[in-house]
Amino acid sequence: MEYDAIVFDMDGVLVERSPSWVFDDAAERALAAAGVDDPTDAEFHAVRTLRGDLDEVTTYFESTHGVGFDRLWRYRNEFVTENQATAISEGEKTLYDDADAVLDVPGARGIVSNNQHSAVETVLDRFDLAGHFDTWYGLGPGVEDIGAEKPTTTYMDRALADLTPDRAIYVGDRESDVAAAHNAGIDAAFVRREFNVDDKLDREPRYDVDSLVELADVLLAGE
Numbered sequence: 001m002e003y004d005a006i007v008f009d010m011d012g013v014l015v016e017r018s019p020s021w022v023f024d025d026a027a028e029r030a031l032a033a034a035g036v037d038d039p040t041d042a043e044f045h046a047v048r049t050l051r052g053d054l055d056e057v058t059t060y061f062e063s064t065h066g067v068g069f070d071r072l073w074r075y076r077n078e079f080v081t082e083n084q085a086t087a088i089s090e091g092e093k094t095l096y097d098d099a100d101a102v103l104d105v106p107g108a109r110g111i112v113s114n115n116q117h118s119a120v121e122t123v124l125d126r127f128d129l130a131g132h133f134d135t136w137y138g139l140g141p142g143v144e145d146i147g148a149e150k151p152t153t154t155y156m157d158r159a160l161a162d163l164t165p166d167r168a169i170y171v172g173d174r175e176s177d178v179a180a181a182h183n184a185g186i187d188a189a190f191v192r193r194e195f196n197v198d199d200k201l202d203r204e205p206r207y208d209v210d211s212l213v214e215l216a217d218v219l220l221a222g223e
Contacts, residue, residue: 001106002222003187005165007156010113010138012173013191013212014099015123018084018115019092023048026079033075034067047076054146070143077141081118088126095127098212102171103132105216110159111136112170112180114149135162151179160184169206171215178203189215 011017027048031039045051046060050073058069087093103109110133113120117138124130137155139145148154150172160168170181171189173196181188187206192199201208209215 001219003107003165003167003169003219005108005110005160005163005168006102006105006219007110007112007159007163007168007170007186008102009150009170009172009174009177010111010120010123011115012193012195013096013171014111014129015095015127016093017195018080018087022080022083022087025083026076029079030072030075034065034072036061036065036067036072047072050146054143058143073143073146074141077116077118077139081116081122084115084119085122085126088123095129096212101211101213101216102219103129105219108163108165109133110163111138112150112155112159113138114176115139116141135159149176150174151176151183153180153184156180156184160186169219171212175199175201175203178205181205191215 008014027044030047031043036043046057050057061067061069061072084093111120115138117140120136120138124133124136137159139148150156156170169187169189170177171191172178173191173193178188178190178201182203189207189209190201190205191212192208192210207215207218209218
């Protein structure tokens with residue numbers, strides 16, 4: 001095999017993406033925990049997905065509600081992780097059937113996710129996956145990690161430093177994953193799932209596959 005390290009995105013690649021209620025409920029509970037009663041749609045969406053400029057949002061919540069946005073964001077991320085654990089327990093977020101195909105491919109293995117680091121650890125624990133990976137990174141809970149999402153290489157660089165590969169490949173399911181791999185100077189593999197089967201990519205991955213089984217086959221064949 002031409003790669004001595006494989007780094008994976010998590011959601012949409014190894015496990016299913018989280019249902020939308022995970023983030024809706026987290027935003028609602030975060031606002032309630034911070035004492036923001038009857039939030040507007042704009043306030044809800046600012047906490048759900050940070051719509052708007054961080055400085056402007058921070059100033060707004062401090063001046064309007066006397067609440068620091070970092071506090072709100074940490075509440076939100078705590079509940080996002082908690083809700084994902086619930087989704088896993090209820091069978092709404094499961095390990096893909098083809099995930100086993102890549103867990104025994106030779107070489108070092110890592111995870112770099114835009115999900116919360118605590119959620120990555122929850123997934124690894126719930127599906128007994130930690131033993132298959134040498135390193136893993138997700139986002140921290142505070143506002144200081146806003147902007148560290150892929151396609152930036154903040155955590156990709158850390159994972160590659162941990163794995164010290166001669167040649168690595170990153171496996172994802174989004175355009176931003178392919179871009180992150182290119183930005184880090186490594187190859188990319190794009191996995192097609194039901195939600196992205198028709199996606200057109202501006203940047204070309206080394207491999208464009210329909211499953212992790214297909215990916216394992218081409219990696220082992222060194223094609």
